[in-house]
Amino acid sequence: MGRVILNRVLGSIPVILIVTLITFGLMRAIPGDVSAALGGVSSTLAERELIRKNLGLDQPWYVQLTKWYAGLARGDLGRSIFLGKDVTQATFERLPVTVSLSIYALVLTLIFGMVSGVLAALRQNSWVDQAAMMFAMIGVSMPNFWLGLMMIVLFSVQLGWLPTGGYIPFTQDPIGWLRSATMPAISLALLQIGLLARITRSTMLEVLRQDYIRTARAKGLPNYLVVGKHALANTMIPVVTVIGIIVSLLISGAVVTESVFSIPGVGQLLTSAILNRDYPMIQGGLLFVTMLLVGINILVDVAYAWLDPRVRYEGG
Amino acid sequence: MSLLSVRNLQVLFAGEHGEFAAVDDVSFDLAPGEVLGIVGESGSGKSVTALSIMGLLPRPPARVARGSIVFEGEDLLRYGERDLRRIRGPGIGMIFQEPMTSLNPVFTIGDQLMETVRVHERAGQKRQRDRAVEMLDKVGIAGAERRLDDYPHQLSGGMRQRVMIAMALICNPRLLIADEPTTALDVTIQQQILELLLDLREEFRMAIMIITHNMGVVAETADRVIVMYAGRLVEQAPVDGLFARPAHPYTRGLLDSIPKLSDERERLKTIPGTLPNPASVPPGCRFEPRCAWRVGACAAAVPPLAAIAAGHDSACIRHRELPVQ
Numbered sequence: 001m002g003r004v005i006l007n008r009v010l011g012s013i014p015v016i017l018i019v020t021l022i023t024f025g026l027m028r029a030i031p032g033d034v035s036a037a038l039g040g041v042s043s044t045l046a047e048r049e050l051i052r053k054n055l056g057l058d059q060p061w062y063v064q065l066t067k068w069y070a071g072l073a074r075g076d077l078g079r080s081i082f083l084g085k086d087v088t089q090a091t092f093e094r095l096p097v098t099v100s101l102s103i104y105a106l107v108l109t110l111i112f113g114m115v116s117g118v119l120a121a122l123r124q125n126s127w128v129d130q131a132a133m134m135f136a137m138i139g140v141s142m143p144n145f146w147l148g149l150m151m152i153v154l155f156s157v158q159l160g161w162l163p164t165g166g167y168i169p170f171t172q173d174p175i176g177w178l179r180s181a182t183m184p185a186i187s188l189a190l191l192q193i194g195l196l197a198r199i200t201r202s203t204m205l206e207v208l209r210q211d212y213i214r215t216a217r218a219k220g221l222p223n224y225l226v227v228g229k230h231a232l233a234n235t236m237i238p239v240v241t242v243i244g245i246i247v248s249l250l251i252s253g254a255v256v257t258e259s260v261f262s263i264p265g266v267g268q269l270l271t272s273a274i275l276n277r278d279y280p281m282i283q284g285g286l287l288f289v290t291m292l293l294v295g296i297n298i299l300v301d302v303a304y305a306w307l308d309p310r311v312r313y314e315g316g
Numbered sequence: 317m318s319l320l321s322v323r324n325l326q327v328l329f330a331g332e333h334g335e336f337a338a339v340d341d342v343s344f345d346l347a348p349g350e351v352l353g354i355v356g357e358s359g360s361g362k363s364v365t366a367l368s369i370m371g372l373l374p375r376p377p378a379r380v381a382r383g384s385i386v387f388e389g390e391d392l393l394r395y396g397e398r399d400l401r402r403i404r405g406p407g408i409g410m411i412f413q414e415p416m417t418s419l420n421p422v423f424t425i426g427d428q429l430m431e432t433v434r435v436h437e438r439a440g441q442k443r444q445r446d447r448a449v450e451m452l453d454k455v456g457i458a459g460a461e462r463r464l465d466d467y468p469h470q471l472s473g474g475m476r477q478r479v480m481i482a483m484a485l486i487c488n489p490r491l492l493i494a495d496e497p498t499t500a501l502d503v504t505i506q507q508q509i510l511e512l513l514l515d516l517r518e519e520f521r522m523a524i525m526i527i528t529h530n531m532g533v534v535a536e537t538a539d540r541v542i543v544m545y546a547g548r549l550v551e552q553a554p555v556d557g558l559f560a561r562p563a564h565p566y567t568r569g570l571l572d573s574i575p576k577l578s579d580e581r582e583r584l585k586t587i588p589g590t591l592p593n594p595a596s597v598p599p600g601c602r603f604e605p606r607c608a609w610r611v612g613a614c615a616a617a618v619p620p621l622a623a624i625a626a627g628h629d630s631a632c633i634r635h636r637e638l639p640v641q
């Protein structure tokens with residue numbers, strides 16, 4: 001097991017390096033550069049040239065890239081041009097916000113998605129099934145920014161129950177955190193709840209048709225064991241892969257949600273970095289996001305092996 | 317008194333063009349300790365009969381429309397789910413055709429054996445474990461103690477079927493239903509499993525209902541045989557009587573299709589034609605369209621099951637005219 005994890009970690013290094021390369025290439029491909037933003041509209045060409053020179057942007061791309069990788073090797077991702085802060089520090093200030101929002105949304109997704117998927121499968125074609133699947137359909141087809149805006153209009157503007165935006169850290173005020181994070185988490189989770197409910201339902205239906213379920217019933221096991229143990233354990237195997245994808249979608253979806261609810265997370269940090277062409281910030285920030293996603297994928301693989309003995313024994 | 321008594325069982329399935337009977341007016345008895353073979357081609361309603369007894373028919377599309385299934389004096393068809401669960405395991409155990417898919421792949425065989433004991437008896441962890449080891453031992457799995465932690469995929473098909481048998485017998489049922497227990501196995505393994513079943517019958521003093529489409533399996537294991545065709549019982553007899561004087565053309569067809577070692581190169585005789593579509597069965601004898609002995613009367617009315625010798629019934633109106641073989 002340990003070997004498997006180590007292999008996956010080592011195997012992900014090239015992936016991460018390729019992503020940094022793509023990020024670098026894309027940023028240089030977009031017209032415009034930081035000197036215009038930094039110098040202001042009235043700055044002269046000479047002034048802008050000076051700014052570029054100071055930042056090392058006048059050097060050929062391969063020199064810049066090599067310097068960045070050399071920094072990476074030392075664990076130094078450089079300074080953000082706009083924030084006047086270390087890139088690592090700036091990212092780690094924002095990361096907990098995005099991560100806690102994503103975890104909140106993930107918990108909602110797991111609870112509501114799995115429960116409604118399982119119930120729908122157990123009561124196939126009943127009103128429970130139809131209601132759950134209609135809800136899932138709505139969740140899947142409603143854009144999450146729009147849902148976010150509608151919730152703000154209703155709960156914040158009309159009813160005044162929740163703040164329209166902003167963020168209060170959990171460690172500072174848990175109730176405040178709950179108030180500030182609930183609407184963003186719901187708007188982020190709804191799509192994933194729909195996705196997970198549908199996949200859980202179809203997987204569960206498939207599993208319930210299997211021979212070993214009939215065996216479990218033939219042994220006289222009560223329904224809660226047949227479903228809650230024998231069926232659920234097998235349903236979880238494909239579902240966990242989907243959960244891995246869902247986590248990735250949650251993190252990328254957080255970027256949009258953060259801007260709807262003005263939440264100072266990594267999404268917001270990166271959006272403004274991209275608008276300002278803050279190269280070191282983009283490059284470093286995306287590196288962390290990539291590592292986060294890769295780490296989650298490794299966790300999913302581990303969970304998969306843990307759930308399925310056939311995979312576990314193959315891996316040695 | 318019989319252990320199991322099935323009377324006029326009719327099982328309907330919802331099909332595209334309304335309901336059809338997969339099992340129609342089937343009656344038979346099973347004495348304690350007896351081995352009853354049920355034979356018939358694929359689709360003749362053997363599994364549906366077995367699943368009706370277990371209360372495990374897929375509902376929908378199936379429903380029992382008529383009949384009774386009396387096990388040890390109680391009509392199982394009147395039982396609710398809770399009472400049926402009490403019967404499954406300690407009363408009636410069941411094993412299936414596909415040992416490869418009948419065990420849950422994500423739990424150890426020890427766990428799957430022990431949970432059966434756990435739900436039916438108040439037994440501690442230690443006692444459950446001992447019982448599991450004891451049963452694995454009885455079904456001939458070497459190093460039973462060590463095997464408890466194995467997952468099904470670590471065992472061969474024959475071993476898995478042994479585990480299935482251990483699981484079905486762990487609560488000492490009075491009846492074991494074996495639905496084609498050897499069909500999916502190699503010939504040599506088939507033999508071992510059949511011998512094991514017969515040994516265990518002695519030891520546990522249970523009755524066995526063995527479902528198969530292989531007459532060879534019947535000859536080897538059964539005391540008595542019932543032959544099913546297109547959802548109906550067409551003949552029942554003690555095994556010797558059936559082989560000595562098969563009294564239904566369909567049974568004769570089945571007997572002719574047993575492969576014989578002596579004439580290996582000769583093509584296996586098979587019954588010409590196929591089972592009727594269950595949604596539109598012939599009005600008279602269901603075998604009539606395929607039968608070499610048919611006469612006008614065969615298509616007129618459903619032939620009743622009539623006694624032709626002690627314990628030997630046939631549903632062929634011309635059984636007296638069939639040539640002695």
Ligand SMILES: Nc1ncnc2c1ncn2[C@@H]1O[C@H](COP(=O)(O)OP(=O)(O)OP(=O)(O)O)[C@@H](O)[C@H]1O
Pocket residue numbers: 329338356357358359360361362363364365374377529594
């Ligand atoms: N799940 C089902 N859905 C619809 N019809 C079914 C189902 N199971 C059985 N049937 C019907 O019942 C008939 C009898 O099926 P059954 O499984 O009892 O046959 P069998 O004698 O066990 O055959 P085999 O040797 O192939 O196992 C089938 O021909 C089919 O029409």
Ligand SMILES: [Mg+2]
Pocket residue numbers: 362363364495
């Ligand atoms: Mg069958």
